[in-house]
Amino acid sequence: SQKxxxxxxxxxxxxGKTATLTCNYTNYSPxxxxxxxxxxxxxxxxxxxxxxxxxxxRKERLKVTFDTTLKQSLFHITASQPADSxxxxxxxDLYSSASKIIFGSGTRLSIRP
Amino acid sequence: xxxxxxxxxxxxLKTGQSMTLQCAQDMNHxxxxxxxxxxxxxxxxxxxxxxxxxxxxxEVPNGYNVSRSTTEDFPLRLLSAAPSQTSVYFCASSxxxxxxxxxxxxxxxxxxxL
Numbered sequence: 001s002q003k004x005x006x007x008x009x010x011x012x013x014x015x016g017k018t019a020t021l022t023c024n025y026t027n028y029s030p031x032x033x034x035x036x037x038x039x040x041x042x043x044x045x046x047x048x049x050x051x052x053x054x055x056x057x058r059k060e061r062l063k064v065t066f067d068t069t070l071k072q073s074l075f076h077i078t079a080s081q082p083a084d085s086x087x088x089x090x091x092x093d094l095y096s097s098a099s100k101i102i103f104g105s106g107t108r109l110s111i112r113p
Numbered sequence: 114x115x116x117x118x119x120x121x122x123x124x125x126l127k128t129g130q131s132m133t134l135q136c137a138q139d140m141n142h143x144x145x146x147x148x149x150x151x152x153x154x155x156x157x158x159x160x161x162x163x164x165x166x167x168x169x170x171x172e173v174p175n176g177y178n179v180s181r182s183t184t185e186d187f188p189l190r191l192l193s194a195a196p197s198q199t200s201v202y203f204c205a206s207s208x209x210x211x212x213x214x215x216x217x218x219x220x221x222x223x224x225x226x227l
Contacts, residue, residue, distance in 0.1 A: 043218030099163045105155035
């Protein structure tokens with residue numbers, strides 16, 4: 001069956017450390033993988049997109065890797081801050097096979113001062 | 114430029130009632146979609162549209178209908194509400210799937226079916 005799994009429903013780390021979130025998928029062939037941030041009571045906000053032929057993408061303190069062999073993406077926040085506390089969602093863009101964007105269940109990240 | 118707007122923000126329905134959740138975008142986006150979000154389930158795709166007059170089913174389409182008569186609007190209809198449809202509903206749009214296109218989400222509609 002097709003699955004998107006974000007292991008760690010919740011992740012708590014100390015301010016200043018690097019937070020690493022994982023997104024694994026099975027039986028999908030995404031053309032792109034996206035990461036979103038969602039704060040309580042709000043809609044998701046797009047953060048980064050990485051293509052299937054890209055290994056790594058960076059934006060300020062954010063870094064995303066994409067390994068299509070392992071079927072895994074890692075999302076890193078360096079020098080984490082309490083303001084980074086939120087739920088982070090990965091999404092598979094099945095552009096090459098279907099016009100669908102499918103989401104994982106999310107990881108709730110808490111950064112303690 | 115209002116982005117993606119959704120109405121209503123909150124709604125309480127009785128089982129069997131019908132209603133339409135409204136979604137509109139003013140960015141001339143081709144791609145629009147509806148998701149529902151339940152605790153611990155993430156976002157699940159209900160229906161999506163790649164342009165006016167074209168719609169398709171997502172992961173959980175049963176109990177919902179959509180139509181896309183204009184580029185701007187993508188309403189979601191519940192014909193006979195059930196308690197299992199209690200959820201938060203998000204509408205989203207982008208120029209199209211794939212590439213560098215950002216998907217923009219609306220603020221959501223919270224629906225309670227009694």
